[in-house]
Amino acid sequence: MAVGLGSRQAADEEARAEVEVLNSRLEKTRILNTKLAASLSRLEGSGKSVQEAIGPLYGNTHRLQVLGTNIDGIISAIERIRQPSDIKSNEEDIIRKGPEKAGLAAFLSSVKRVNKALSELRQTNLRSNQQAVADLTRLLKSGNTQLETHFQKILQEDSRPIEPLHFITKDKPFPMLSQDKTTRLGLINSYIVSANRQSGAAPGESPMLQVYAGVRGPYLTATLQNLAAASVNTAKKKTPDALYRQGTNGMGTYAKGMEGAFLAEYDNICALFSRDEWGKVFNLTCQGAISELARTLRELNSHIKANLTTDCYLAYEIIEIMSSLSSSLEDRTGELKPSFAAALKPVRETGKSSLAELLEDTRRRVSTLPMIPADAAAVPITSETMTRLQTMVDFLRPISSIMISLGDGGWKATAASNSSSDQIPSLNSFDVGADGKQIFAHYSIDTIDSLLAALEQKGKPLLKGKQALGVFLANNATIVDRMIRNSDLQPLLSSRMADVDKWRKNGAQLYTAAWREPCGHLLDVQYTNRGSQRPPSGSAAAIDSAAILKGLSSKDKDAIKEKFRLFNTSFDDLIAKHKSLNMEREVREMLARQVQQMIEPLYCRFWDRYHEVDKGKGKYVKYDKGSISAVFLSLS
Missing domain, CATH: 1.20.58.1150 (Methane Monooxygenase Hydroxylase; Chain G, domain 1)
Known part of the structure; x- marks a missing residue:
């Protein structure tokens, strides 16, 4: 406790x-x-x-x-x-x-x-x-x-004019600006362009474009000036009536010089300016030289129009040369084609109108012939017209270009339709179905038909009788045929030779019509007595002239004698007329053959039956079969 x-x-x-x-x-x-x-x-x-x-x-x-x-x-x-x-x-x-x-x-x-x-x-x-x-x-x-x-x-x-022939003849490129100058010029141009851009100027408005063109343009014009003058001077002929020969005018050299100078200038421009400025600078720089070209072409065109029948070929050559130059420069630079087209337009229009005008000139020259040879020889205008067509073949490409632009038969319209644009046409720009060679063949046949029709019309009132008119037509048609076959016209017109041959046949028909009269005297009826048999016919060996005559009455025998007499008169007159006419070798052979085929069989038959009418005295029967055959041989 x-x-x-x-x-x-x-x-x-x-x-x-x-x-x-x-x-x-x-x-x-x-x-x-x-x-x-x-x-x-x-x-x-x-x-x-x-x-x-x-x-x-x-x-x-x-x-x-x-x-x-x-x-x-x-x-x-x-x-x-x-x-x-x-x-x-x-x-x-x-x-x-x-x-x-x-x-x-x-x-x-x-x-x-x-x-x-x-x-x-x-x-x-x-x-x-x-x-x-x-x-x-x-x-x-x-x-x-x-x-x-x-x-x-x-x-x-570096812009003093040069002698272009030195570079053309030696096939050397035209001089360009030196590298040192190109460098310095490029520095200046670059700065000016930059400064302009800063100031708000539009692209391509740099003053250097004008400065460059202001110096190099006159250089080009002066460099090419002698070639332009030579083109005009070489158009002048010592013989006014001489046909223009291909390559004798200086335009080809002029074009070569222009191409060389322009391409060198384009290279200069490409080295100095920006790409978007190339075209403008190039056009500005070349414009003066092209203006001089246009003036030269106008002067040449005036010469061509004044001498159209002899110098139309110069127009064709110029068209070809300038079209090639324009295409070449366009391929390289993409520029100048419209400028060349405008410069070439007068010559091209003359080339187009020349086709109809040459046809009309042919008709006009025939109609104004003072006379037709009494011996029915061919007239010079035929060979001249064919020479013109032969010469045209040398310029077939530009002529084809012209003809395609006109259309097949377009030359039949008035010579001044001239409703073309300012563009230079090339064969590639046309309808692929168009064939310039075929159109040229058509034009050639139209020319030949116009020539021979005009000659027929001219010859009818001036030549006495169909025989002479027929030989006249056949002669001229034969020359036409020969000049086609012996030239570059042959491959172009080979399919149209029937159109030429019809004129020769027409001439032969007119000629042989005169031989109907002696043929009529060789026609008879078979004379028989009522109780006798019909006289045998067939081979000469089977004919007994004496037996035939024995069966004739005196009146019938007199009629036979008259037929021989009339035949001899008519035949001799025609033979003499035949030998008096001037015939081309082919015509003489053709007509001799046709007359022989027409007369000899009839005469030999008549002679076989009735030559015993004068019992060999020759009073009525002038020719036996051998002698008349020899006469026919002498005709050819």
Whole structure:
């Protein structure tokens, strides 16, 4: 019991001790809180004092910072205001010296600096800089002008006219600008183009294009001027009526010179200018030379029109030469085709109209012939017309081009349809179904038909009798046939020879019509007595002329004698007429053969039956079979 009580007292004592410890700690905590509250109160008071002290100082510091920034801005502005004057002072001396004295590289660098400074100065938009902007603008303009002048001067050094024949005859390329000059010109052009782009100018509006064309254009014109003059001079002929011969005009050489000079110029341009400027510069540069070409072609065209029948071939040659030149330059440069087309148009129109005009000229010349040869000989206009067609074959390509543009038979329209465009047609540009050679063959046959029809019409009232008219037509048709077969016309007209042969056949029919009269005298009836048998017929050996005549009455015998007499008269007259006519060898052989085939069988039959009518005296029977055969042989 006592132990239990002691233990509990001990526990209570221990609890009281713990409570006392806790109370002691609470008191300390209260005292600490009191001190903290006092400290916070004092700190709050101190903070208000610090704020009141520091506030004005911070405001002053901020204002000082703003002021410093403004001062820096003012200093910077002052520097910018002073800069133009410094730039002008630094660059003006170089620009005044010019690119030659200062050196192109130094001059370009100076101008570029001025350009850059001017651009930056304009962006400041300060009123105080207006005078500086004006000064730098004048300085830059002066520098650009000097560069353009220098560019022009460098170009002129290599732009003295040259003798093109030297390069053409030796097959040498035309000279280009030297590499050194190309480099210097390229530097200047690059700067000017860049400056223009900065100023807002449209692409391709650089003044250097005009400067280049202004120097090189006259160079090209002067270089080619002698060739142009030679083309006109070589068109003049010593013999006015002589046909133009292919290649005798200077236009071919002129075109070669123009091609060489233009291609060299195009290479120069490609080395100096940007791709988008090539075409414009090239057209500007070549325009003067093409204008001179156009003037030359107009002068040649006037000559051709005044001598169309002899010089139409020059028109065809010019068309071929200029079309080839235009195509060649277009393939290489892509330019100038419209300009060449416009220059060529007058000659091309003359070439087109010449086809109809030559046909009309043929008819007109036949109609104005003062006479037809009495011996029915062929007239010179036939060979002249065929010579013209033969010569046309030498110019078949340009003529085919013209004929395709006219269309088959287009030459039958009026000679002045002339409704073409300014484009140079090429064979590849037409309908693939069109065949210029076939159209030319058609034109040739139309020409031949017009010629022979006009000759027939002219010969009818002037030649007496169908015999002479027939020989006349056959002669001219034979010359036509011969000149086709003995020339390059033959492959073109081989399928149309029947159109020519019909005229020769027409002539032969007219000629042989006159021989119907002696043929009529050789026709008879079979004379028989009522009681006798019909006279035998068949081979000569089976015919007994004496027996046949014995069965005839005196009146019938007299009729036979008259037939022989009339035949002899008519036959002799026709033979004499035949021998008096002037025939081409082929015509004489043809007509002799036809007359023989027509007369000899009839005469031999008649002779076999009735040659005993004059008992071999020859009074009525002038020809035996052998002698009449000899006569026919003499005709050929």
